[in-house]
Amino acid sequence: MVEMDDFSVTLADNDAMEPMMQIPxxxxxxxxxxxxxxxxxxxxxxxxxDRSIGAVEKALGQDRMILLVSQRDVNKEEPEKKDLYEVGxxxxxxxxxxxxxxRIRILIQGLSRCRIDSVSTGGDHIRAKVTPISEPLAPDNxxxxxxxxxxxxxxxxxxxxxxxxxxxEVLAIIANLDDAGRVADLAASNLELKVESAQSVxxxxxxxxxxxxxxxxxxKEIDVLTVQQEINTQARxxxxxxxxxxxxxxxxxxxxxxxxxxxxxxxxxxxxxxxxAKAQMPEAAEQEALRQLKKLERMHPDTAETATLRNWLDIxxxxxxxxxxxxxxxxxxxxxILDEDHYGLERVxxxxxxxxxVRKLRKKPRGSILCLVGPPGxxxxxxxxxxxxxxxxxxxxxxxxxxxxxxxxxxxxxxxxGAMPGRIIQAVQQAGTNNPLIMLDEIDKxxxxxxxxxxxxxxxxxxxxxxxxxxxxxxxxxxDLSNVMFMTTANMLDTIQPALRDRxxxxxxxxxxxxxxxxxxxxxxxxxxxxxxxxxxxxxxxDQKAIARIVSEYTRExxxxxxEREIGKVCRKVARERAELEDKFKPVKISxxxxxxxxRTPKVFNEEALKKDEIGTATGLxxxxxxGDILFIEAIRTKGKGKLTLTGQLGEVMQExxxxxxxxxxxxxxxxxxxxxVFETTDIHIHLPEGAIPKDGPSAGITMAxxxxxxxxxxxxxxDVAMTGEITLRGNVLPVGGIKEKLLAAxxxxxxxxxxxxxxxxxxxxxxxxxxxxxxxIFVDNVVRVFETAxxxxxxxxxxxxxxxx
Numbered sequence: 125m126v127e128m129d130d131f132s133v134t135l136a137d138n139d140a141m142e143p144m145m146q147i148p149x150x151x152x153x154x155x156x157x158x159x160x161x162x163x164x165x166x167x168x169x170x171x172x173x174d175r176s177i178g179a180v181e182k183a184l185g186q187d188r189m190i191l192l193v194s195q196r197d198v199n200k201e202e203p204e205k206k207d208l209y210e211v212g213x214x215x216x217x218x219x220x221x222x223x224x225x226x227r228i229r230i231l232i233q234g235l236s237r238c239r240i241d242s243v244s245t246g247g248d249h250i251r252a253k254v255t256p257i258s259e260p261l262a263p264d265n266x267x268x269x270x271x272x273x274x275x276x277x278x279x280x281x282x283x284x285x286x287x288x289x290x291x292x293e294v295l296a297i298i299a300n301l302d303d304a305g306r307v308a309d310l311a312a313s314n315l316e317l318k319v320e321s322a323q324s325v326x327x328x329x330x331x332x333x334x335x336x337x338x339x340x341x342x343x344k345e346i347d348v349l350t351v352q353q354e355i356n357t358q359a360r361x362x363x364x365x366x367x368x369x370x371x372x373x374x375x376x377x378x379x380x381x382x383x384x385x386x387x388x389x390x391x392x393x394x395x396x397x398x399x400x401a402k403a404q405m406p407e408a409a410e411q412e413a414l415r416q417l418k419k420l421e422r423m424h425p426d427t428a429e430t431a432t433l434r435n436w437l438d439i440x441x442x443x444x445x446x447x448x449x450x451x452x453x454x455x456x457x458x459x460x461i462l463d464e465d466h467y468g469l470e471r472v473x474x475x476x477x478x479x480x481x482v483r484k485l486r487k488k489p490r491g492s493i494l495c496l497v498g499p500p501g502x503x504x505x506x507x508x509x510x511x512x513x514x515x516x517x518x519x520x521x522x523x524x525x526x527x528x529x530x531x532x533x534x535x536x537x538x539x540x541x542g543a544m545p546g547r548i549i550q551a552v553q554q555a556g557t558n559n560p561l562i563m564l565d566e567i568d569k570x571x572x573x574x575x576x577x578x579x580x581x582x583x584x585x586x587x588x589x590x591x592x593x594x595x596x597x598x599x600x601x602x603x604d605l606s607n608v609m610f611m612t613t614a615n616m617l618d619t620i621q622p623a624l625r626d627r628x629x630x631x632x633x634x635x636x637x638x639x640x641x642x643x644x645x646x647x648x649x650x651x652x653x654x655x656x657x658x659x660x661x662x663x664x665x666x667d668q669k670a671i672a673r674i675v676s677e678y679t680r681e682x683x684x685x686x687x688e689r690e691i692g693k694v695c696r697k698v699a700r701e702r703a704e705l706e707d708k709f710k711p712v713k714i715s716x717x718x719x720x721x722x723x724r725t726p727k728v729f730n731e732e733a734l735k736k737d738e739i740g741t742a743t744g745l746x747x748x749x750x751x752g753d754i755l756f757i758e759a760i761r762t763k764g765k766g767k768l769t770l771t772g773q774l775g776e777v778m779q780e781x782x783x784x785x786x787x788x789x790x791x792x793x794x795x796x797x798x799x800x801x802v803f804e805t806t807d808i809h810i811h812l813p814e815g816a817i818p819k820d821g822p823s824a825g826i827t828m829a830x831x832x833x834x835x836x837x838x839x840x841x842x843x844d845v846a847m848t849g850e851i852t853l854r855g856n857v858l859p860v861g862g863i864k865e866k867l868l869a870a871x872x873x874x875x876x877x878x879x880x881x882x883x884x885x886x887x888x889x890x891x892x893x894x895x896x897x898x899x900x901x902i903f904v905d906n907v908v909r910v911f912e913t914a915x916x917x918x919x920x921x922x923x924x925x926x927x928x929x930x
Contacts, residue, residue: 152179160322162309178249205243245829286349305331404446410625498633499682508563518555525566533581535598559607568614635682677726734843740835744827747862752869764807772812777822823860825851847879859883
């Protein structure tokens, strides 16, 4: 590294120098950072890089001459030729001093410009072959040269008067110089130019052109200095104006006191004091509010901190410290409200009524936080609104989706500009009572980054043992949240922080069956859409079969949002007919026959069971974010060496399940009726259709095992059997999740028999009766039972033998 010592630049005495010293063809190179050295300048430098120190020592061992070249990139530790400018300055080292920290301090004097022909970076220092640039003499006493020199002298004086740090000695030297090149170099070295601009001056050989360039740079610098001085003058003027306004206001206040007129600030202070008394705050909060009020009373009314204090006092006095709504403890009425707003969801309603019963028996219970988990559109958020209506409580919904800043929960400190309380305190303030129902929507989509982890902040909010003393950073005092009833919603549990999930009671909302969707549409969606589209009840009537057709052929979801949109589309078309025909309009009945007129071609093509029994094709059941679906797993064998190929965009877990099934089939080949030689002469390819959709999870384990054994043993798989379950290497069948959604998909695909793991038998308790009536369930704990149920015998022995030969 090369540093300048206090940026001191001195002009060499021309008489003390020889007119032109003999410059060698090759010189050691000292790369410079953030500085350009000109001829005839005397500058002290600090040198710290090893190769640079080597260059200085080489120069001292020869003729004390060294080439000073500026780097293009100051961060480059080992510069090469491309990192150095083409023109540098040959200098002579006048003095050298070694410092205790390993650096050396040198005093150099510029001699002449030089152009670099080649650079050698080998050895302990950089060397360069150079060609000296002889400076042409400027014409004597020409008008242009004289005018340029005078302009530069005047500009330097002007810059110094505007605050530029130019020493009087430099100005005196410039005043006595008549050489255009020397004037240009000395002026440029004292302007504190950027390396690019300073190098552009060094690159110019012609002294008159160089003086023109320096004159342009000086004029630009003077423009900047002029604007800077105007800004400083304006700032001083603003300060003087503020002081003048302050003294005038003080005089005005004294005059108002003499006249007996009221003071606005005093009236405002009295209003705040009255609001604090009415707010019924806890003792600690009231003392803090009064302390801040006294602080406001002593402050100037126009300062920025006064506005911050006013906002804080407004929020403090507006919070419902002692305002609470009275709960509706009539359990029968609450049950009626829940049934009126939502069809089904019996477990959720039962849990809410239980919480209400406990509240009726105990004045202030500390209940658990309910977390409603389910696919989109099943009514999680609207259920929270119904609970608030059943309890006669205020309802506030907070969407946490995409939340990354912890301050959104705990609030910002008042020291920040635009600070405000967190969303929890804002929700309580918005409700106007200290016991609202706050719905924290999409809690599974809370993020975390450098601004903090909102999930960790929610731990205190959702813990009944801690939230009675919740501290918001903006308020600076505690607020009791124990009266607030919190409910949360999520689409999945995996992304929720474990400690946060532990504080909540999980209630799972599965997708609706087709019958449930039809009933919900008749009771809620159709009347809502009729009203929203300006129709009367007699204008349109939906046939129940038409509703079922909309559910099955125009929507594919676990919830109801898409179904409501399709019903709304029909209502809008009827509304158009009524608006166009007016008095000639006749009521419309939506039936299966005229449904295409309003919704056009069906958009959903549901997977159906296979048409015939096939070898190597098994039907599995899958869970998706919008409900369940059936999944066909195909397997074929080809000539090869026992390789297993998996396609269909399978995740790691599903690939491991296929490997486990393949290993099990190899280990039990003889008992499964498989020729062991097959594994040495054939390759197996397992494919899951719809390859654009990622698939993962262990629940397809027994399905892939069935397809594998089928293709290896040449036994067809029954077309009316579907299955789900995880397989182990020992052939055990383990339980899986999403049973309700998977069974609804099997029923929709007209599957008759479903194979389930034995531990999943308990999941049938939550299944609607009509689904249990339509399906035949076979519970297994070993994959052998799966093969006995799903696989058929080969059709003819001769055909099997023929296949084996192949």
